[in-house]
Amino acid sequence: MSKKGVYGSKIKKATQLLFYRRHLKPGVRGSELHKSLGSDYPKVLDLLDDYLKPLDLKVKTVFEEENTPEKPTLEELDNARFYVALRGDSSTKDKLIGWRIDDLAGLAITISYIISKKGQVPRKEVEKLLSEKMPNWKVGLNIDRYIRYGYLGEDDNGLLYLDWRTRAEVDQKALISMLLSSETQKKEVAEPTEETNREEQDSV
Amino acid sequence: MQTAKEAKALGKERLERIIETCVAIENHTVEPFAINLDEIIQIVRQYFPHWQNPDELRLDAEVLHHLATVIKMQSEWVKQRSTSLYTDPFILEEKILQMDKQQMVDIFIDAWNPLVEFEQISINTLAQGLLYWEALAPIVDRWKELEPAEVANAFTSRDELIKQRVLSDKEFSEELNNYWQQLKECVAAKGKDGKVDYWDFIGADTYEETVQRAFLTSFLISYGFATLEIDPLEELVLIEPFQQQRTEPLTLQSKSVPIAVSVEDWQRWKRGESD
Numbered sequence: 001m002s003k004k005g006v007y008g009s010k011i012k013k014a015t016q017l018l019f020y021r022r023h024l025k026p027g028v029r030g031s032e033l034h035k036s037l038g039s040d041y042p043k044v045l046d047l048l049d050d051y052l053k054p055l056d057l058k059v060k061t062v063f064e065e066e067n068t069p070e071k072p073t074l075e076e077l078d079n080a081r082f083y084v085a086l087r088g089d090s091s092t093k094d095k096l097i098g099w100r101i102d103d104l105a106g107l108a109i110t111i112s113y114i115i116s117k118k119g120q121v122p123r124k125e126v127e128k129l130l131s132e133k134m135p136n137w138k139v140g141l142n143i144d145r146y147i148r149y150g151y152l153g154e155d156d157n158g159l160l161y162l163d164w165r166t167r168a169e170v171d172q173k174a175l176i177s178m179l180l181s182s183e184t185q186k187k188e189v190a191e192p193t194e195e196t197n198r199e200e201q202d203s204v
Numbered sequence: 205m206q207t208a209k210e211a212k213a214l215g216k217e218r219l220e221r222i223i224e225t226c227v228a229i230e231n232h233t234v235e236p237f238a239i240n241l242d243e244i245i246q247i248v249r250q251y252f253p254h255w256q257n258p259d260e261l262r263l264d265a266e267v268l269h270h271l272a273t274v275i276k277m278q279s280e281w282v283k284q285r286s287t288s289l290y291t292d293p294f295i296l297e298e299k300i301l302q303m304d305k306q307q308m309v310d311i312f313i314d315a316w317n318p319l320v321e322f323e324q325i326s327i328n329t330l331a332q333g334l335l336y337w338e339a340l341a342p343i344v345d346r347w348k349e350l351e352p353a354e355v356a357n358a359f360t361s362r363d364e365l366i367k368q369r370v371l372s373d374k375e376f377s378e379e380l381n382n383y384w385q386q387l388k389e390c391v392a393a394k395g396k397d398g399k400v401d402y403w404d405f406i407g408a409d410t411y412e413e414t415v416q417r418a419f420l421t422s423f424l425i426s427y428g429f430a431t432l433e434i435d436p437l438e439e440l441v442l443i444e445p446f447q448q449q450r451t452e453p454l455t456l457q458s459k460s461v462p463i464a465v466s467v468e469d470w471q472r473w474k475r476g477e478s479d
Contacts, residue, residue, distance in 0.1 A: 108308050113297065116296040129301075175316075179311055
């Protein structure tokens with residue numbers, strides 16, 4: 001088989017490995033890709049990433065350590081986890097991706113608050129914060145839902161922390177810097193749109 | 205004028221105080237920048253020529269070690285504060301509370317890249333499933349039923365049951381009655397005000413015998429032959445036999461009192477007895 005053919009078949013295999021959930025959590029560990037695709041799997045993933053670009057998708061690498069290494073070694077890649085995620089750099093991004101605006105806003109607030117508190121916050125504090133703008137009966141349900149989806153984790157002491165899905169999906173630095181510079185954006189926000197009004201009515 | 209000995213003593217005292225402050229910083233009870241490092245290094249340098257014996261030099265080295273840790277913590281503090289991930293929680297909380305839902309969601313969406321996954325079944329997957337099903341042996345072949353072992357019926361004697369510890373060699377009620385008498389005798393001999401210390405009654409030469417006595421005592425209490433008196437402040441447990449069996453404990457809602465009879469407790473009791 002030609003080199004092109006070999007890579008073509010490896011890309012197909014990588015696509016199946018990445019898109020279909022094989023374990024409890026989505027995504028594949030680098031070591032699994034190494035085993036299935038060979039030691040050149042980082043190159044296969046780069047090629048797949050190029051294929052996914054026009055579809056506004058990307059291969060996302062989440063390293064074990066919090067900081068992303070500039071030039072990761074094969075060992076670091078083997079220990080990392082790979083996902084397919086929305087690239088999100090196009091204007092075609094579906095805004096809510098199936099979420100209700102209340103739930104997504106609650107998630108955004110919770111994540112930002114936990115980041116600002118160095119990664120751990122008592123659940124009661126988050127509940128208090130969310131209940132400022134969300135009905136009380138919904139607060140607990142929503143937090144449980146965020147935990148179930150893998151955005152948050154809760155330890156035995158009732159402390160909430162950011163779990164695997166937040167690490168995989170959310171650019172925490174970007175979120176905080178956008179929040180802090182949000183004052184200018186706020187001024188630009190005009191009257192609430194019809195969509196927002198409808199959503200607000202739905203949530204009551 | 206200060207003698208060399210006095211200077212040494214003062215120096216030691218100052219170094220010990222520096223160590224205490226550094227330890228407080230290491231334990232996060234004091235901010236890393238609460239100490240003036242230049243000043244402290246001056247002090248360390250000032251007293252260094254006085255140190256001669258190993259203990260004094262060790263103290264000097266210990267100060268330097270703690271100072272190095274504090275410098276490391278100062279560096280981490282600066283790094284953390286300078287990253288964009290550090291924000292004053294109060295400012296952020298204010299921002300969050302001021303924002304409307306739509307604005308919050310708009311910001312979040314820009315920083316959010318949801319994962320993508322397929323949940324679709326394909327013809328190939330179905331075909332694989334069918335092939336597997338075809339090759340799979342029936343469950344009756346895979347999980348052969350376990351035949352129950354045949355057991356021969358036979359008669360057994362009371363002695364045999366006692367030997368197997370199914371029955372005691374005494375009738376239980378008879379045994380309990382004898383035990384009640386023992387309790388009364390024990391109270392008469394060792395007791396005060398018609399009561400005796402729980403451990404003085406159940407305690408025996410061996411741990412096994414002690415456990416057996418504790419077990420029987422629990423029945424004496426449950427069946428209304430005796431009662432317990434517990435003083436939680438003095439940690440005293442007293443047992444008081446009744447002259448007649450009382451039926452109230454059997455009818456009233458009784459309260460369970462767990463009393464640990466561990467080997468350690470028994471050994472402690474034994475030691476107390478021998479003392």
